[in-house]
Structure formats: structure tokens, C-alpha cells
Amino acid sequence: MMENMVNIINIENKIKEIIDKYTGTVGIVLRDSNGNSININENIVFPSASIIKLFILGALDKDDYNKPITLIKDDKVSGCGVLKVMNDGIVLKIRDIAYLMITLSDNTATNMLISYIGMDKINEYINKNRYKGTILGRKMMDTKAREAGRDNFTTPRDVYGILQLLFEDNTATDMLKNQASINKLPLYIVNEVEIAHKTGELLYIEHDVGRMYFKNEYVDIIVLTKDLSKNEDGIRINSEIGKLIFDSYSK
Numbered sequence: 001m002m003e004n005m006v007n008i009i010n011i012e013n014k015i016k017e018i019i020d021k022y023t024g025t026v027g028i029v030l031r032d033s034n035g036n037s038i039n040i041n042e043n044i045v046f047p048s049a050s051i052i053k054l055f056i057l058g059a060l061d062k063d064d065y066n067k068p069i070t071l072i073k074d075d076k077v078s079g080c081g082v083l084k085v086m087n088d089g090i091v092l093k094i095r096d097i098a099y100l101m102i103t104l105s106d107n108t109a110t111n112m113l114i115s116y117i118g119m120d121k122i123n124e125y126i127n128k129n130r131y132k133g134t135i136l137g138r139k140m141m142d143t144k145a146r147e148a149g150r151d152n153f154t155t156p157r158d159v160y161g162i163l164q165l166l167f168e169d170n171t172a173t174d175m176l177k178n179q180a181s182i183n184k185l186p187l188y189i190v191n192e193v194e195i196a197h198k199t200g201e202l203l204y205i206e207h208d209v210g211r212m213y214f215k216n217e218y219v220d221i222i223v224l225t226k227d228l229s230k231n232e233d234g235i236r237i238n239s240e241i242g243k244l245i246f247d248s249y250s251k
Contacts, residue, residue: 008036011248015040018240024204024228026237027156032249033217041156045133046224048154049200050080050105051207052136054162055154057098057172059117059125065095065171069112077141081106095171102175102198107140114139129165131158156222159209163220167196167211176210184208184238185221189246206234208242214249221245 011030015038019026028040068091076084081104094116100109114122119136126134133155138145145151166172176196185208186195197210209222223241225234 006032006036006248008038011244012038012040014244015241018237018244022228022233022237023230024225024233024237027222027224028241029156029160029222030219030245031160032219039156042160043133043155043157045153045155046207046226047202047205048134048152049202049205049207050110051154051159051198051200051209051224052134052152053101053105053110053200054159054166054198054209055126055131055134055136056110056113056117056122057102057175058129058162058165059122060094060098060113061117062169062171064116065093065098067094068092069094069097069116071108071112075108075112075115077107077111077139079107079141080104081108083108083112099175099178102172103178103180105181105199111139111141129161131155131161134158154224156224159222159224160220163209163211163222179210184235185210185212185223185242185245187235187239188243193246193250201231201234204228204231204234206231206238208238212242212245212249217249219245219249 027044029042030038071090073088083106097109097112100106122136135153137150137152173196179197181199182190184199194213195210197208200207205226207224212219223238228234
């Protein structure tokens, strides 16, 4: 059994050693399928970056997956994604938009879903599920809203909670398993282990959150960072923690 294979106290100490090597504030939640857990700054509020997209996905009615939605010019924003360069007027299904939001972190797709669901309804979903440190305050790339103090925030504990709900849904889990960004938690273990995850980044912020699968067991790991002196520190924190978990649980 996994619980006989790992020393959770040793893993926690090694995670703290990794964190101490770099700048910034780091929040960690780790839970394995045998109930072992690690919590570091789990209730601290972090700018969510693209991790907020998990909560948008959670608020999306799965019965709407096959409904069509048309891309219009006003939807398009810069940053991650491919829809910004697609022709106006193309029609996609809600499910396709959601896949783009998660797998490519497509900002245009995200804004289309925020408009479709409604920002108030997404925040109602967040409040209903008692994600006390999470709020959707603006659409993606809305710099005016950000300058006005409206932004998106979350906590490691809240992210752990939304992931548990998403992992109950096969389609959502498949989206996370097809994540295109692999430069953080999976960096040193690509092709060694299956991981369903979502990344997020802004200036001086690097996040990666998800589930690593080990045979019939798994480890959920949330790594949020902020106040980094350089983004490279956050990438190294994530990638070194990812390798530590793999080395500890794959023995």
C-alpha cells in the first residue's frame, strides 16, 4: 500500500527545503489517496491567474456541453489560446470551448464562457461551495478592471476543493489530463506518470495544481506562488516538488 511506502513527514520537510531555496510566498496542499496530507499556507489568498478557470469549469452546466456558441470579434483577447486568431463567426460547442479553456488556457474561450454563464452566477457557485478565498473579479486580460482593483483570487484549500468536484466528472478530468503546459509539476517526469492538472502564471506568479496517478492510487498536489523575484523561481519550485512527489510515490 502507498501508506507503507511514503514518509509524509520526510516529504513535507523536503518540500520546505525546496521552498526555502527560492523567493516568494508558496502555498501547498498535498493529499494522497490513503489520507496522508501536507498543508503549507493553505488559507493564504493568491492572485489566481488561470487557476480561476477551474472554478468557471465547475460552474458550467454539463447539460449545456452540446449547445453551440459563435465566436465574434468582441470576444477576442490577447494572451494564451488559439481562438484569438480564428475567423469571426465560427461555431463551436460549449464543450469545445471548455476544452480550449483548460488544455490551452485559451483566454478568449474563457471570456466566452464567463459571458455565457454570467460572472454573478460563477461567483454564486463559488460562494455556494464555500470557497471563501476565491472570487472572479474580472475577465481575462481586462487590465482596466485590474487597475481598478477588481481581480481574481483563490487559496490552495479552495483549489483542492474544486479539483475534488472536477475529478468526479470524466470529461473534466480528461480536459485536465490533456493540459498542454508541462513546464512545471511534470517538467522532470514527462512520460513517467499520468498527471491531470492546470497551470497559471502572471508576472512573479507561477501555479500548477492537479493529480498524479500511481497505478491504482493518486496524489493531489496544489502549488501556488506569489511575490517571486523572478518567475523562474516559481517554475523551479513547481518542477522540483513534482519530481519529489514522483520519486517518493513511485518506489
